[in-house]
Amino acid sequence: MEKSHGLVFSTAEIREKGGLTLKKALDPEFFADVLEGPAKVANANVDLVFSVGGDSLLLEGAVEAGLHLECARCGEPFTGKFTEPFDELYEDAVESIDVSGTLRDSVALMMPLKPLCSPQCKGLCQACGGNLNLKVCGCVTGQEAEFSEAKKEGPFKDLKRRPRL
Incomplete structure (x- = not known):
């Protein structure tokens, strides 16, 4: 049986109270299989506000989390802080509301x-692979080499190569 993590709410209780507001810290293990690759979730918090309206319940909230990621340019690890808002409308016919799927989807969307x-x-040097944020390597890339060669020959390079009459 899957753990609910305290994220299943009774619609009857929400209606009796006239709504519900909740702030909760979430265990990073709750999101262990949500992100791919080296990305990991840390310090995840959720704000939930249930509002009663007619024959339905409105859930508005946001997930805030730190994501341990790897930079797509330089490959260095870093931690970014992200927030993903969400809202869901639930019909009154349901007995309980499990928001765990919504929270997991929100974390996947913040990636x-x-x-x-x-x-x-x-990023990284195309020639030597060094991290250009840490040092300037002095390597000449292919595009720079072509430009340098064209600059040496100048605009009259074709005239130099023509046979003399």
Whole structure:
């Protein structure tokens, strides 16, 4: 049987109280299989607000978590703090509401497509693989080499190669 982590709520109790507000810290192990690769969740917190309205219950909330990620440019590990809001509408016919799926989906959505340690990350040198954030290596990449060669020959390079008459 799967642990509920205290994330299953009775609709009858929510209605009796006229709503429910909850702030809760979540165990990072709860999200262990949500993210792929080296990414890990740390310091996850959730804010939940259940509102009663007519024949339904509205859940509004947000998950805030630190994600241990690997930079897509330089490969260095870093921790970023992310927040993902959510809202769900539940019909009154259900007896209980399990928000664990919503929270796990929210954490999956907060994962950036291209995680960067910093927007200014310079990445790795294409020639030697050194981290350009730590040192300037002085290597000449293929594109720079082509530009350098073209600059040496100048705009009259074709005239130099033409046979003389």
